[in-house]
Amino acid sequence: MEKTQAKKRIEQLKKSINHYRYAYHVLDKSLISDEALDSLKKELFDLEQQFPDLVTSDSPTQRIGGKPLKEFKKVHHEAPMISFNDAFSREDMRAWLTRLENYLGRPLRYTDKTFYCELKIDGLAIEFIYENSVLVQCSTRGNGFIGEDITQNIKTVEAVPLRLKETDKKYKLPSRLIVRGEVFLSKKEFERINKEQEAKGAKVYANPRNIAAGSVRQLDPKVIASRKLDSFQYDIIGDLGQQYHENEHEALKSFGCKINPHNKAVASLEDIFEFHDYWAKNREELDYEIDGIVVIINDNREYKEGGVIGKAPRAGIAFKFSPREATTIIEGIKLQIGRTGVLTPVAELRSVEVGGITISHATLHNYDEIQRLGLKIGDTVVVSRAGDVIPQVTKVLKELRTGKEKDFKMPSVCSVDGSKVIKDGVAYRCSNKNCGARQREYLYHFVSKGAFDIDGMGPKIIDRFLDEGLIGDAADIFSLKEGDIKLLERFGEKSAENIVEEIQLKKKILLPRFIYSLGIIHVGEETAILLSDRLQKEKGKVSAPAEVWNFLNHISINELQEIPDVGPKVAVSIYNYFHDTRHHDLINKFNKAGILLEMPPKIKNEKLKNKIFVLTGSLKSMSRSDAKEKIRLLGGEATESVSKKTSYVVAGSDPGSKLAQANKLGVKVIGEKDFIKLLD
Ligand SMILES: [Zn+2]
Known part of the structure; x- marks a missing residue:
């Protein structure tokens, strides 16, 4: 930008x-x-x-957050209560570490305990001050410098010790100790309180943190006492001679504070990722909400050396779990045609991570939904994903518009076959009933063996991709992202990865296969080879789909008929295909997708030049397609139907009606032995 x-x-x-x-x-x-x-x-x-x-x-x-409320006494924090910056991905974490090391001007001192990982509990940060081992003051974070004195309320939280003790010679309890930690509500308590609220007809809370926040600020301590808040302590302000952050947890434990048993010191970024992923998967097993992990440079000297930037320390970061909602930008809206011809608008998104995977599509259901949302192309939107379904656009952030956003209009004609689009209730559909089904047939053909040969992408999967709006036409296949595919049920991570790899691999394709893949009426594999030969003779090497268009768009019906096997019907069909702007658009999309055409192997010599063969029955020594390839490599041509132009009909065992046709027209018929001699 x-x-x-x-x-x-x-x-x-x-x-x-x-x-x-x-x-x-x-x-x-x-x-x-x-x-x-x-x-x-x-x-x-x-x-x-x-x-x-x-x-x-x-x-x-x-900034750090909330202003102190008027009702509570203000507390000046001796050291500011700062919070951490957020990271949402591994890239963010790598960038964080690079920034830190750049700032330090050297790599960290790596050991097997370089980083300390803690569960990030979704509660309230609280400061606890103990004097002569007795809890004397508790305060909220407030704006980081001034918080609220909520001592009476916190004293009702049983997990917070009112008096500390010394149990380990290693850690001496100082006369004044500042401890920081989190106060939170368990999921069980959250449910219990909400049930009670509901029964009373009172406000139901959105999440446990809201209740915890509301509770610690209750002016009546009895209310908070009735809500069983919990707490973990995780930080000591001041010097007890502790070398590692880890030691602070040990010290707190020895003083009788409650520390989180799942926290742990690790060696490397990879270990951090493992810790993060484990808890992202297993967070439901905990009785409290966590929304990520906190990663701190374990060595306190290094931590201090990092200092503070803005509101956050450089040497610590909150590595959040992937959100189930995120904001992104609508880059376009395309229409997906259903089997029955219903046109469903699908949003093309700037790639964004939601629920742990990167997505680039979201369904918009129907045109009414676009109007209800007030959505324009270019808008910033909220996308959310519940379970394993394709994400939805739930909200448009209209205040972020620049004025360049564009309205989306339903087209009056279908982009697949050019038929009129008609309104049918909330749905719009192509007036050609067969349009959707035909498009599916075409896409099955497009990925089939003789064409792009995309392994693992059968009709069922094509249907799925079409139904979910992941593809609208054949060219869209090449822009499928792993995340988009992973969304679909039955797709494990592995197979999504495999399909994307396979698709990328198949972007290189032999010219005749590419022509065949276009699904031109009456153009089978044979005719595609002949068209390819003609193109190659004329143009030499071509590599981009657009070059194929340019050549075939400029060739007349008469010229097409000079190609063997191309009769008037076939010539007209080819001509029409290459004079339809919708096909021009598609071929341009192939170009943009990076489809690379390769030329078939060179002709060895011209021994069979001007010789036209028709094969019938099966050969013992080679497959039919090998035989055709051999003819082609010697400059000959293999066609499907017998005519007066045919030089030889090669009859294998169980020859078909072509043999009778050859006899009728007086075309020379040879057996396998003679055929092999011709090839030598
Ligand atoms: Zn249509």
Whole structure:
């Protein structure tokens, strides 16, 4: 993105994020999910990384969160309670480590305990102060510098020790100890409280954190006592001589604090990924909500050396689980035709990760849905994915428009066959009843053995891709992404990967196979070879599909009939195909997709020049297609039907009606032995 464009986008993002935060924190209205909001913040963060001079102090990436409420006494934190920047992918994590090492000016001191990984609990960060081992003050994070004194409320949380003790000689309890940790609500408690609320006809909470946040700020401590909050401690402010962050957890445990048993020190980024992925898969087994992991440089000296940038330490990061919602941009809308001719609009998205996989398509259901959403091409939208289904566009963020967005209109004619499009209830359909079914037949042909030969992509899978809107035409096959395929049931990670690999591999195709793949009426494998030969004779080598179009678009019906095996009917069919703009569009799409044409092997010599063969029956020494290939390599031609132009009919065992035809026309008939002699 250019800088002026980035600047505009940054301004819009800041406004939009502030709007949603204000609604959430002040008006108590959730207009957008936390995940979608995170996605916007991430986009802002990335743009600011790219253009650091565009970072302003009022950017949402520079602040920590909620203002202190008036009702509670203010507490100045001795050390600011900062929070971590977020990473959402392995690339983000690698970028984080690179930034840190660049800042340090050297690689980290790698050991088997380089990083400390903790579960990131979706609760509230709290500071606990102990004096002479007694809990004297608890406060919220507030804006990071000033929080609220909620000591009385936190004292009702049983997991928080009111008095600390020394149990391990290694860790001496200082007279004043500042501890930080998380207060949260278990899933079980969350359900219990919501059931109670429902029975009372009172407000039902959206998530456990909302209840925890509401509870610790209750002015009546009895209310909080009735809600069984839980807590883990994870940080010590100040120096107990601990060399590693890990030691702080040990020390806290020895003092009687509750620490999370799943946290662990690891050696490398790979280990971090493993820890992250394990908990992303197994988070449901925990009785509390986690939304990612926190990764901290374990060595406290290195951690300190990293310092703070904006609101966050350089040497720590929150590696979030992949959200089930994200924001992205609608790059286009294409129509998918169903078997019965119904046209379904499908959004083409700027690739985005949702629920752990990268997707580039989302269904829009029907035209009414596009209007209901008020969606335009170019819009920033929220996409969400529930379970293993194709993602949906759930919201348009209209405030992020630039004015360049385009309306989508249903076309008046079908893009597949040019028939009129008619409205039928909420649906639009092609007026040709057979259009959808025919297109399917064509795509089955396109990936079949004689054509692109895409292994593993049978009719069932083609149907699936069409039904889900992943492909609209043959060229779309080449832009399928692993994530798109993975979405579909029955597709394990492996087979999605295999199919994408196979498709990429098959982008190189022999010219005659490519011509055959186009599904031109009356053009079988033989005729495709003859067309290919003609093209090759005229043009030499061609490599791009557009060159095929240019040649066949300029050839007359008469010229086509000079090609052996091409009668008037076939010539007209070829001519019509290459004079239809819809086919021109398709061939241009093949070009863009990077289809690369290869020439069939060179002709060895011209021993069989001007000799036309017809094969009938089966040969003992070679397959029929091998025989045709051999004829071709010697400059001869193999055709399907016997005519006066035919030089030889080769009769194998069980010859068919072609033999009778040859006898009738007086064409020379030879057996396998004589045929082999001709080839020598
Ligand atoms: Zn149609």
